[in-house]
Amino acid sequence: MAIVVGTMAWGAASGQSGVGQFDPLVRTSARRLAIAEQVALSKWDSGAAVEDATREAQVIQGAVTAGEARGIDAASVTKFFRAQIEANKVVQYSLLAEWRRQGSAPSHAPINLAGVIRPELDQLQAELVAELVDTKEIRSGARCRIEVATAVGKYVAAHLNERSTLTEIGLDRALSESCADSVSQTSK
Numbered sequence: 550m551a552i553v554v555g556t557m558a559w560g561a562a563s564g565q566s567g568v569g570q571f572d573p574l575v576r577t578s579a580r581r582l583a584i585a586e587q588v589a590l591s592k593w594d595s596g597a598a599v600e601d602a603t604r605e606a607q608v609i610q611g612a613v614t615a616g617e618a619r620g621i622d623a624a625s626v627t628k629f630f631r632a633q634i635e636a637n638k639v640v641q642y643s644l645l646a647e648w649r650r651q652g653s654a655p656s657h658a659p660i661n662l663a664g665v666i667r668p669e670l671d672q673l674q675a676e677l678v679a680e681l682v683d684t685k686e687i688r689s690g691a692r693c694r695i696e697v698a699t700a701v702g703k704y705v706a707a708h709l710n711e712r713s714t715l716t717e718i719g720l721d722r723a724l725s726e727s728c729a730d731s732v733s734q735t736s737k
C-alpha cells in the first residue's frame with residue numbers, strides 16, 4: 550500500500566507541468582464540443598443527418614493547410630481533427646437521442662448552421678492548430694497520453710454539471726489522437 554501511494558504521489562508530481570501545458574488544448578476542445586449542442590439543435594430542426602461527409606472533408610482540408618503552414622504534418626493534423634469530429638458527432642447523437650426520449654428539444658432561437666455555427670467551428674480550428682504547434686514537443690513525450698487524460702479529468706472536475714459524463718467521454722475522444730506516438734500507455 551505504501552508503495553502504491555508513494556508511486557501515485559510521484560506520478561502526480563512529475564506529471565504536473567506536462568498536464569498543465571495541455572490545458573489550452575483541452576479548453577479549446579471543450580469549447581468546440583460545447584458547440585455540438587447548437588449543431589444538434591439545428592439538425593433537430595432541419596432533420597439533417599448528424600454526419601456530413603462533405604463538410605468533414607472541408608474541415609480536415611482546412612486544418613491540414615493551416616497545420617502545414619505552421620510546420621505540423623498532414624497525417625497528425627488529420628488524425629487529431631478526425632478525433633475532434635468523431636467526438637462532436639458522439640455528443641450530437643447523444644443529445645438528439647435524449648431529446649427524442651423526452652419528446653422535445655430545449656426551446657431555442659433559429660440556428661444558422663452554415664452562416665454562424667460552422668464559422669465558429671472554423672475559428673476554433675485555427676486556435677486548435679496553434680495549440681498543436683505550442684504543444685508539439687510535449688505531444689511527443691513518453692507520458693503524453695497520461696498527461697492528456699489527466700488534463701481532461703482536471704477540466705471536467707473543475708466544470709462539473711449535469712452533462713459531465715458526456716463531456717468527459719467527448720473530451721477523451723476529442724483528444725484521443727493528440728500524442729505523436731501510437732503506443733498505448735497505461736500506468737507510466
Ligand SMILES: C=C(O[C@@H]1C=C(C(=O)O)C=C[C@H]1O)C(=O)O
Pocket residue numbers: 588599600601602604605608633634635637638667670
Ligand atoms: C459539426 C457538424 O456535424 C458533424 C461534425 C463535424 C465537425 O465536428 O466538424 C462536421 C460535420 C458533421 O459530420 C456539422 O455538420 O457542422
